Amino acid sequence: MMRNYAIVLPSFLLLWMSGSDEVSSAKMREATNTHPTPAIGTVALTDAERRMTEATYAKVTGLSRGEVGKRFAASGVLRCPGGASSAQVTGARDVITTVAHAFRDACKPHTSPEKCIFEYYLGAEKRIIPLSAALWMGTCVDAAPRQGSVDWAVARLRFPADVTPYEIYEQPETLVELERVLAVVGYDIEATGKRDKDGPFNKTIQECQIRDVRDWQTFETNCEFEFGASGSALFRQWGRRMTLLGVVFGDYHDEEYCPRGGCEFKSRKWSSLFVTLRGEFKDRLVAAVRQSAAR
Numbered sequence: 001m002m003r004n005y006a007i008v009l010p011s012f013l014l015l016w017m018s019g020s021d022e023v024s025s026a027k028m029r030e031a032t033n034t035h036p037t038p039a040i041g042t043v044a045l046t047d048a049e050r051r052m053t054e055a056t057y058a059k060v061t062g063l064s065r066g067e068v069g070k071r072f073a074a075s076g077v078l079r080c081p082g083g084a085s086s087a088q089v090t091g092a093r094d095v096i097t098t099v100a101h102a103f104r105d106a107c108k109p110h111t112s113p114e115k116c117i118f119e120y121y122l123g124a125e126k127r128i129i130p131l132s133a134a135l136w137m138g139t140c141v142d143a144a145p146r147q148g149s150v151d152w153a154v155a156r157l158r159f160p161a162d163v164t165p166y167e168i169y170e171q172p173e174t175l176v177e178l179e180r181v182l183a184v185v186g187y188d189i190e191a192t193g194k195r196d197k198d199g200p201f202n203k204t205i206q207e208c209q210i211r212d213v214r215d216w217q218t219f220e221t222n223c224e225f226e227f228g229a230s231g232s233a234l235f236r237q238w239g240r241r242m243t244l245l246g247v248v249f250g251d252y253h254d255e256e257y258c259p260r261g262g263c264e265f266k267s268r269k270w271s272s273l274f275v276t277l278r279g280e281f282k283d284r285l286v287a288a289v290r291q292s293a294a295r
Contacts, residue, residue, distance in 0.1 A: 050224055051188065051204040069123065073163040075186035075203055076120030078102050078231065080111050086186035086232040087118060090244055091168045091289030093160035098231030099249050099275075100137040100153045107140040113155050120186075121203075122162055130158045136284040138275075148273055149217035151249040152281040153231075160294035166233060168277070168285065169243035175213040175276065181221065181245060182207055182235045183272075187228035212267040216278055222265035223272045225251060234274055246274040 052060065058068040078087035078098050082105070087098035096118055104110035113131040120127055138150025188204040208223035221234070225248060234245045251272040257263065263270045275281065289295065 057205045075184045077187040080116040085230040088233045089161045089165045092292035093294040094157040095288045100151045132156045132158045152275050154284045167243045179210045183223045185232040220271040246276040
């Protein structure tokens with residue numbers, strides 16, 4: 001069975017991939033456009049409701065279900081031999097962004113992207129696209145194999161997806177403490193209780209804030225994620241534009257601090273971690289998009 005695992009390190013949880021259901025001696029935890037959009041507003045939701053399905057998001061924003069589905073159609077599932085994670089079509093219809101650990105375990109030789117597929121929904125219809133051989137990832141070194149700043153990946157689809165790709169803001173990104181942002185998860189199998197190996201997956205959307213900006217490459221947020229969230233996108237508003245800010249690579253879920261879940265943000269105790277779309281990550285993505293004929 002393909003599973004998605006997270007390795008619990010001292011005070012740190014990384015949304016990792018595993019091709020087996022066996023749990024090692026280390027404690028394991030299953031991990032987790034160009035369309036005009038209204039400005040992100042505050043939605044009064046309880047902790048349990050924070051991860052909204054598309055139907056819930058449509059209801060609280062007053063948008064139609066079809067409009068919401070079309071707006072977030074670029075988010076989907078990346079399935080590789082070792083497991084599944086989230087990914088999204090970004091910049092061009094044949095380019096996706098996700099995490100490096102979707103393809104490699106620490107610094108081991110990576111899975112060939114040609115063995116992976118990208119799934120997304122067009123309305124109620126599930127579409128499947130194989131990946132090509134083209135893959136770019138952050139440089140991994142044995143001395144720091146789980147360094148979040150290199151846990152990003154850009155891959156090319158074998159043919160274009162029938163969606164509007166998420167937009168890239170080509171000026172330098174800045175991180176603004178307490179800025180409200182929007183997280184879109186392509187693969188949230190826990191959202192409505194589904195645990196099927198290859199069954200329907202649930203897209204979820206949540207409003208949250210940038211917190212604890214420790215450097216320009218990584219940052220924390222008060223978003224909450226569950227199984228399959230690795231590789232999911234975080235967006236910010238630039239006027240009427242929704243642009244990619246980064247992708248989630250891990251989280252802190254300290255059970256002593258929060259034994260039952262749904263707790264308030266606390267840096268390095270209860271938070272999610274993102275790698276920012278800057279530096280080599282952004283350079284590789286922009287280059288792949290410029291070389292694409294499917295924009």
